[in-house]
Amino acid sequence: MAKQGKSAGWAPGSTRHHGASDHTPTRRDTKINRLLGTKTHDTAPEAETAVLVSVPPRRQSEAQTSEYLDELAFLIETAGATATKRFVQRLEKPDIRTYVGEGKLEEIKAFVEHEGSSMVVFDDDLTPSQLRNLEAELKVKIVDRSLLILDIFALRAKSATARTQVELAQYQYLLPRLTGLWTHLDKQRGGVGMKGPGETEIETDRRIVRDRIAFLKEKLEDLDKQAHTQRKSRGGLVRVALVGYTNVGKSTLMNLLGKADVFAENKLFATVDATTRKIVLDQIPFLLSDTVGFIRKLPTKLIESFKSTLDEIREADLLLHVVDISHPGFEEQIQVVNDTLVDIGAADKPTLLVFNKIDQYQADDVQEDPFGEVKDAEDDGSAPRPPLAQLQATYMAKMHDPVVFVSAQQRTNIEELRELIVKRVSAIHQQRYPQQW
Numbered sequence: 001m002a003k004q005g006k007s008a009g010w011a012p013g014s015t016r017h018h019g020a021s022d023h024t025p026t027r028r029d030t031k032i033n034r035l036l037g038t039k040t041h042d043t044a045p046e047a048e049t050a051v052l053v054s055v056p057p058r059r060q061s062e063a064q065t066s067e068y069l070d071e072l073a074f075l076i077e078t079a080g081a082t083a084t085k086r087f088v089q090r091l092e093k094p095d096i097r098t099y100v101g102e103g104k105l106e107e108i109k110a111f112v113e114h115e116g117s118s119m120v121v122f123d124d125d126l127t128p129s130q131l132r133n134l135e136a137e138l139k140v141k142i143v144d145r146s147l148l149i150l151d152i153f154a155l156r157a158k159s160a161t162a163r164t165q166v167e168l169a170q171y172q173y174l175l176p177r178l179t180g181l182w183t184h185l186d187k188q189r190g191g192v193g194m195k196g197p198g199e200t201e202i203e204t205d206r207r208i209v210r211d212r213i214a215f216l217k218e219k220l221e222d223l224d225k226q227a228h229t230q231r232k233s234r235g236g237l238v239r240v241a242l243v244g245y246t247n248v249g250k251s252t253l254m255n256l257l258g259k260a261d262v263f264a265e266n267k268l269f270a271t272v273d274a275t276t277r278k279i280v281l282d283q284i285p286f287l288l289s290d291t292v293g294f295i296r297k298l299p300t301k302l303i304e305s306f307k308s309t310l311d312e313i314r315e316a317d318l319l320l321h322v323v324d325i326s327h328p329g330f331e332e333q334i335q336v337v338n339d340t341l342v343d344i345g346a347a348d349k350p351t352l353l354v355f356n357k358i359d360q361y362q363a364d365d366v367q368e369d370p371f372g373e374v375k376d377a378e379d380d381g382s383a384p385r386p387p388l389a390q391l392q393a394t395y396m397a398k399m400h401d402p403v404v405f406v407s408a409q410q411r412t413n414i415e416e417l418r419e420l421i422v423k424r425v426s427a428i429h430q431q432r433y434p435q436q437w
């Protein structure tokens with residue numbers, strides 16, 4: 001069994017056997033693990049090393065490409081491995097056979113063989129056939145973005161609901177890939193006119209996986225019903241949810257505001273389970289929920305299977321959208337969060353933008369040229385960082401509402417944040433219970 005929290009499992013099952021469904025490992029599971037190459041370790045495995053590969057669109061700036069690769073390296077680290085090398089290839093579009101072009105593939109292969117890397121990680125989702133071809137060429141574990149994120153979620157999920165959700169997403173990821181994995185065996189073994197020896201095997205495997213998916217969906221429905229009843233029993237309290245990109249400081253703020261003890265860590269996806277606390281500020285009671293962070297290219301299957309966790313956001317009366325302003329790509333992160341909110345059906349909710357980590361924000365010296373034009377990009381293609389006051393004005397105009405700049409770590413402007421929350425929550429409360437005011 002892969003060691004929890006340290007070793008990257010990279011395939012369904014890293015938490016499955018002692019996970020959601022009190023499920024004892026069977027020969028079927030061993031088979032599924034073998035299909036995706038999950039290794040079982042009896043002793044602590046050596047630290048795994050990963051080679052990162054990206055094929056950015058032509059329009060993407062150098063700065064953006066390197067920022068995305070930093071994020072991928074951070075994800076790898078969170079999963080317990082170390083990124084040792086990055087390969088970038090600019091193509092019109094990724095190669096349909098091997099994602100990268102032939103020459104680049106040779107380069108990667110030479111590096112992997114020379115350095116003995118444990119895996120090659122792609123900053124995108126691979127098609128089942130790309131996965132198969134790359135595996136055959138590079139002869140090491142091939143990990144795509146969905147598999148990586150799923151693995152981290154599996155390591156982090158604690159509650160029965162979260163574990164069931166992750167397991168469901170893992171099997172949904174596996175299902176279309178079963179064919180691919182077997183077809184290459186067929187090719188090796190099968191001759192012309194020979195019945196593929198994998199045929200029956202594929203069908204059996206598919207049936208096992210489909211049965212499991214159906215079972216997990218049913219289980220989630222039951223858990224959903226329980227959660228729904230629980231939420232109903234909370235009465236008519238105003239509900240506020242912390243949302244935002246991963247690692248922006250949602251849990252740290254939850255701890256500050258709710259005196260809760262929520263796991264916060266400088267790793268991606270520290271929180272996979274939603275936590276809700278009742279809070280009373282200025283005699284106004286409301287519920288505050290901490291939720292799972294969003295990330296670019298979040299696997300759709302994962303979003304779908306995380307329905308019950310996301311209900312916490314969908315049913316909220318007010319969103320506290322937390323932003324890490326010290327991150328160079330914070331504006332894009334805001335966009336990713338807004339797009340994800342649209343995807344999950346939680347767009348157009350009353351929102352308070354909370355810019356966090358101001359202690360780490362450094363404004364650039366904005367240089368003006370003699371004609372008074374402000375320089376609009378840094379030499380590396382990244383946007384200049386305006387002073388906080390200017391950002392505040394821009395975002396207030398955009399949101400048509402106050403925004404707040406805080407440092408959860410240094411506890412700067414937390415009082416101002418509390419006041420704004422009270423103001424917004426009381427307005428909702430007042431609307432809902434006019435007779436009480």
Ligand SMILES: Nc1nc2c(ncn2[C@@H]2O[C@H](COP(=O)(O)OP(=O)(O)OP(=O)(O)O)[C@@H](O)[C@H]2O)c(=O)[nH]1
Pocket residue numbers: 244245246247248249250251252253263264265266267268269270271272292293294356357358359360406407408409410
């Ligand atoms: N410098 C600085 N660091 C902060 C601040 N707030 C939070 N952090 C750090 O940022 C990291 C992430 O914080 P979390 O609260 O776990 O972030 P999160 O948004 O809950 O992350 P996920 O649950 O992974 O989505 C931790 O190391 C925090 O200590 C802040 O105001 N300034």
Ligand SMILES: [Mg+2]
Pocket residue numbers: 250251252263264270271290291
């Ligand atoms: Mg968190």
